Amino acid sequence: MRITGKVWKYGDNVDTDAIIPARYLNMSGAAELACHCMEDIDPGFVTAVQPGDVIVAGENFGCGSSREHAPVAIKAAGVACVVAKSYARIFYRNAINIGLPILECPDAADETEAGDVLTIDLAAGAITNGRTGRTYRTSPFPPFIMAVIEAGGLVPYTRKRMSARSAGAG
């Protein structure tokens, strides 16, 4: 899977209240949530983001609440991938589980600026910056997580596992 998109750049500790403020959590539809994505830290984001764009951020992206509404809002807003120096663990799990590609790559995060165009090859774990021409390699996902991604998220992965288990037991 290959992604080419314009970069939205944010700093460290972007929390889940910044990604989707709690006042919108009385709803859970992806499209409704997307309308308020990043609203409190970047009010222009929602109107200008294009399908396929990429979020690049610093340390501890997605810290705070367990709300899956956060990666759901990012994905539904059209963002194709998040690249950060590091992630809060619940956000990381949630993104994998719902099928939002996310990569951890400190060098790429440091050297990328807002408005750059990144080309990302997810299978190879390669990120190329169109402005500087530099290519960065990320460490591959562990096999278990790769299997979840390949299945299309945790729910389809679990369905497969459950039928395999009951077949094995029967």
Next chain:
Amino acid sequence: MGHTMAEKIIAAHLLDDDEAAASRSAQGGAPDVWPGDLVEVSVDLVLANDITAPIAIQEFAKLGVGGVFDPGRVVLVPDHFTPNKDIKSAEQCRAMRQFARAQELTTQFEVGRAGIEHVLLPERGLVVPGDVIVGADSHTCTYGALGAFATGMGSTDIAVAMATGHVWLRVPDTIRFVYSGQLQPWVGGKDLILYTIGRIGVGGARYMSMEFSGPAVRDLSMAARFTMANMAIEAGGKAGLFAVDETAQAYLAGRATRPGQVYEADEDARYSEVVEIDVSAIEPQVAFPHLPENARPASSAGDVQIDQAVIGSCTNGRIEDLRVAAFLLGGREVHPDVRCIIIPGTQQVYLDALREGLIESFIEAGAVVSTPTCGPCLGGHMGVLAAGERAISTTNRNFRGRMGHPNSEVYLAGPAVAAASAIAGHISTPEAVLA
């Protein structure tokens, strides 16, 4: 090489067909896990609330199983926007209630017979030592105060856990915190944890388990321990664990709904770091906007006028917290420029506070006392801030916009500093108010 508490609890919950367990028992050893292992474990309790359950229920339906793995071990709590603040919240709660009934969950919580999940579950004896508990709420880590490995996850993880009774985990590294020395007056669990997060930062324990230990911790009440474990996530932690001692056993007696299993860290457990903290030097703390790591002594806050003081939440909504607040507010008055909002964590806490006369003190002082709810903690209802307003709050997060308008500010503190500030009209200390 020995094991930490988290490693022991996880190892005891490995599934039979887990690869780590299988390879070890092939070698004739007992199940054994180390930091970094990806493992699958069984869970003892699965939790979701009125915000996270609706998505979990949708995802559960996609799994194509008929029922939850065990109707006695799935708990849904309406607490964030309840009593329903608007039509959308009412519909989320209805979806949750319908699911609970259809699945015949044995413990069904409802407004009027519930409270904030992380105060409620331990109070009702649903948490016992040695449990693995997963909740679709980041503050699920609160239960580590009772020696359970408890961690927050998202709705999809919880849907799978509700269906299978299993989750996948990466075995975390552990940081050990050793607290020694003598606690200063007015210093409680909240001050210790704010100070600790100030030391290591909001990412300081990312992906890790925090073990809270040392002589100063042994003197802490269960309420103080719940407060500290609650905020492990504010340092990025996966779990925050306390050893189970007589204080914990006394809390569990007559309350626990299942037998527990006590796991102790080995003497030679491998820690990624050991942080020594002398509590004698810690003053009552306040964390400035917009991160919990911006902790400093309340005495050095400077002149910070406040518009609102909130005392409650899963962090500090227990009876011990309300007693501290009532001690200061009793016979005094909330400053005319301040709205003081007090929220008991559960119906039981509310009733205890009523019987002890605390509610009377609060109302006479000019405070509002609300039914149990998360309410203002997440800017939901019952005390949302306008642009430019400032609150001091005993909650756990002061992110931008957390309690309302993106240009409002939240200062985190324990109940003593929050009550003192409500009286003074600016961030203050109990000593200053009592003087």
